[in-house]
Amino acid sequence: MQENSISANNFEQCQKCSLCETVCPVMANNPKYPGPKRSGPDGERYRLKNGIFFEDALKYCLNCKRCEVACPSGVRIADLIQQARIDFGRKAPKLRDMMLASTDQMGPIAGAFAPIVNFSLGLAPVKGLMDITIGVDRHRTLPKYSSETFVHWYRKNAEASQAAYKKQISYYHGCYANYNYPQLGKDFVAVMNAFGIGVQLLENERCCGVAKIANGMIAAATKDAKTNVEAFRKSVRQGRDIVTVSTTCTMTLLEEYPELLKVDNADVKDHISLVEQFLYKGIASGELKPVWKEGFRARAAYHCPCHQERLGWGIFTIELLRMIPGMELIELESNCCGIAGTYGFKKENYKVSQAIGKPLFDSIAAVAPDYVACECETCKWQIEMSAGVPVKNPVSILAEALDLEKTAELNR
Amino acid sequence: MKFDVLIIGGGLAGMTAATKLQSEGLRCAVVAEGLSLHNVSRREFCAAGGTLLAGDKVVSGRFSGDRLISVRTEKLGDVDLEADNYILATGKYFSGGLAADMDRLYEPLFGLDVEYDEDRSKWFDASFSAPQKFLEFGVKVQDGRALKDGVQIVNLYPAGEILAGISSAQGDARESVINSAIEAAAAIGRK
């Protein structure tokens, strides 16, 4: 008896040390937000008494999970807050929120008309209209859509040659690589193939659902989650582990599925890894042998995205990039970029979003790197817009730094 | 991942020892989580090339005979972290270095031997402001090394509040904490 204390998301283990409050990027910039401690474990005790104690202000939580990383008592603070929003929050999401969150639906439509869409979404009057009507802030640079999705390119150009490789993995490409920036997917395939690993697609990949969860579309997110987990199971049965590229997708697939959506993924969790983790382990064990390009030089600053802090796998990215001769890697002090996915697009959050990211933008300016290395696509949008510095995914950096031909020879 | 020294716990003791050893040229890693990260500067350690696993926590260790071979952390899963020597600076109760249930006091990470009074009625003084016995407890040490089931673990050095007699809640323990860390680092440096 009493060997340990078990409560939902460990809320009872909170000691009220308030450390979470010191690391919350929202609390520092938005006085309306009660903060992680009060929204999470404190709020939970009173919400158990009466749901009237749920505060709408919990919507200001970014779900960056820095509170959880800082908590010395293991309280899953961000999960407590998201769960409360699911249980007590606004039941019907706004149209804007549904549009921002429904990447699988908006992506193909926007992609089909990509040139027009990209052009008009760059026009000030259009952005002004969106600001007034649906509430997407006019200052925000909107992501561009690609006319050809990654999946389409893959099926046309890469699929056929994959079976020949001795090892096979399944690639969870995510919405960004598919609809906005297929180059990332292309780089991923190039790097994997160079290491002698064939890339297959999952039978039925859906958006990971992180934006749907944040915007109250729980039923839709759960449906997609179940589809994804089934696809993972099938892949594992066929002998292929799953490799991901986006830190937020990864965190969602691994943690949010069982914790918030109650979708069980225990049997596939250990078969999913982030590409930097996958490659680091392979290279460190000697299984994968890289050959680096002669004369590759770069001065990059690494920004660890919030969800990567939560996963704790930034060390793999850092160690991996440090392996590249000619790479000067500067670790930026860990700070939230402020965009938090769809959060920063919303008019009511824009100012706070930018205030949160300011320390990061300033430190990037101080370092003045060639580019910022970062695994997260929304951080990329935010940093490129607000700090004016290009951002490269580590996979794309590897694609550039590896001598792909020589590596392929060595790993045949 | 292999290091010369792995320091478990990034508080005052952990960072003091880590910074000293890293600046002496040993390849060090610190696994630090929670409170410790925010009241101790890690800049010097990182600038000297040390590896900081921030926000992570050691959850298990593999022992063989009288040595600690490797440890694993919560976030790195099945990746083994190996080091020639280890410093255990996980603090006391608040930070989880020591724990108690209804029946006993124990060291929750490796199950090391602990020095404490089994008579619970002695643990607390009725007056809040009086010295409290429970703050005096800590892991047993022999020649600066930890003991597990009576066996001295020759490469595991406890430092800081996890030691008996050191508590930041009983007085200004800064000096004792720092000294214990320097001693542990020196013992390793001498090897």
Next chain:
Amino acid sequence: MPANNEFDVIIIGGGITGAGTARDCAMRGLKVLLVERRDIATGASGRNHGLLHSGARYAVKDSESAEECIKENKILRRIAAHCVEDTGGLFITLPEDADSGYGFDYQAKFLEACNNAGIEARAISPREAIQMEPSVNPRLIGAVVVPDGSVDPFRLTCANVTDAVLHGAKVLLYTEFVDFIKEADTIVGVKLLDTRTGQTSEYRAPVTVNAAGIWGHGIAAKAGVQVGMYPAKGALLVFGHRVNNVVINRCRKSADGDILVPGDSVTIIGTTSTKVPFEECDNMEVTPDEVRLLLREGCALCPALAHTRILRAYAGVRPLVASDDDPTGRSISRGIVCLDHETRDGVKGFVTITGGKLMTYRLMAEQATDLVCRKLGVNKACSTAQTPLPGSMDGRIENVSKCFEGKPSAGQKGAAGRQGDLVTRIRFDSDADRQLVCECENVTLAEIKYAVRELGVSNLEDLRRRTRVGMGTCQGTLCIRKAAKALAEALGKPELAEKLAADYLNERWKGMRAVGWGDTLREMEFMQRVYKFEKPYSYDEV
């Protein structure tokens, strides 16, 4: 003697019985003086389960008590809406109960007895019981639903005192009874000592009521009468959160640790019954054996308790009153004991009201007040059953919260839940006043100032009884310093802050010592660090 020292009735004891009697007497137009040596509800009234009995527990063995209980239960729901929570209750049958003769036969007997006593009871299936209360022991084989509820005894006592004062009563807290003023065989007044200033005083009244719980034994002795009382200690544990939302009992003969009551933001398990000497009554400690027993029995009701954080342990002492009919003094009277010492002992002007339960305080007060009025020749009927207590005009927190302009903050909602409709008297004017002082329990500076202004607060323990400051998971670690400062300033004595904090820390510490393991032990170390050092960590404000 000046007229302002003369009253119609003096009531000794500021527990629920004294408070209820003061209210009833004042409502009937009497000039009342209520005297209490410490703060309201510091005796058994402040150290119980907080259970609003349906009376089902007595149905089988003592149908009279059961009937009394359910009547009062219904009355309290009406008149004390903001103090009472309609949780409902379950009486569960476990397999081991069936084995020991308390199976379905007993359940049937229990059901019949309840319904005969006017207690709405019905049997439900284990599945329904689990649906109603998911934390109940899933091994249960049967359950009965009854109209149990939970009550906040501090709020209830405070509301009675407030009403008494509204009807003209004078209340002296921290004022100890020293001795009676006697003229021949008549009690004509009392001698008092203000424990804070050391000043003595005298008050006179034709009738004095002894409503001092277990301490009434000594008071009666001072009047020259013998009232047989036995102190029976009861230990209880407070868990960190509301594990259950429905009261859970065992459907069998009453035993230790078989009631689990949700109250506000916590759950309480109790209780035990051990005879203790009178000397121990003012300083009881919960023993490790008592803790183990309560946990063990609690887990039978709700297995999750085995891994639920325990915030603190506390003990109260019930006054078990010897039945007057038994000269040996060993038989315990179950019901309300209202003694007219004139007819019983030849001492005029003195009445003792004791026995009973927290639940039946209003009836006890009615009986005592009827007796007092008879002695004074006053012919007024009791109206306490019909008149809502202050704050109870509309108890539901959802409705009370509507009185705020705009969206109420967590602190305002918390205050609404505690103070009922009197929350409109709290001034949430400035930003500073709207700040939370106790974050665990949502208590704002505004509510603290209100308590000082209108509810008679002298120290942090008093404040805690009226606002729940320091009753959350951190047991005051985060708020004691702030609260002490705020209280000292509100009292106009800023120099008191340190002593206020030190006293309350000791009080909180006592409850934690008995359960010093797991997360509570961590909290205790944290608390030590925070209060022994100005800056335990590098961030500025704790």
